[in-house]
Amino acid sequence: MSTERIPGINPTAKPSGNGCAGCSTGDGPGWWFHLRRCAECGEIGCCDSSPAQHASKHASEAGHPFLTSFEPGEDWFWDTRTEEFYDGGPELAAPAAHPAEQPTPGPEDAVPADWQQLLH
Numbered sequence: 001m002s003t004e005r006i007p008g009i010n011p012t013a014k015p016s017g018n019g020c021a022g023c024s025t026g027d028g029p030g031w032w033f034h035l036r037r038c039a040e041c042g043e044i045g046c047c048d049s050s051p052a053q054h055a056s057k058h059a060s061e062a063g064h065p066f067l068t069s070f071e072p073g074e075d076w077f078w079d080t081r082t083e084e085f086y087d088g089g090p091e092l093a094a095p096a097a098h099p100a101e102q103p104t105p106g107p108e109d110a111v112p113a114d115w116q117q118l119l120h
Contacts, residue, residue, distance in 0.1 A: 006090065008065040009077075013042035014093045015070065019107060020046040020054050028052030031110040033119055035098055039066035039077060042093070049119045050105075056080060071104070072097040 020032045032046030036055035045055030059080040077089040
């Protein structure tokens with residue numbers, strides 16, 4: 001990806017928090033597998049393997065096409081419209097990932113014992 005302004009990516013938008021905004025407000029089962037960040041507004045949502053799939057729902061409903069990982073050590077973007085993967089992209093406002101000490105899946109106190117059977 002180029003470093004010039006890309007429609008759908010706002011490098012100044014800060015992450016909405018350290019966990020999935022939807023799961024944290026009681027929409028769905030309340031836990032996630034991996035986290036994704038909306039590159040336009042910064043909303044943190046759970047990945048498509050998670051039961052609630054909040055990140056993709058947000059992208060579709062808000063018309064914000066680009067998601068990026070919010071996992072430590074990952075630097076990629078996904079265009080939800082074209083299903084194109086980009087290895088790297090523009091630097092977004094910090095932080096780039098949830099805290100390294102935060103467990104995956106999470107949050108720790110909400111993950112059921114059979115979580116692996118509940119993934120998509």
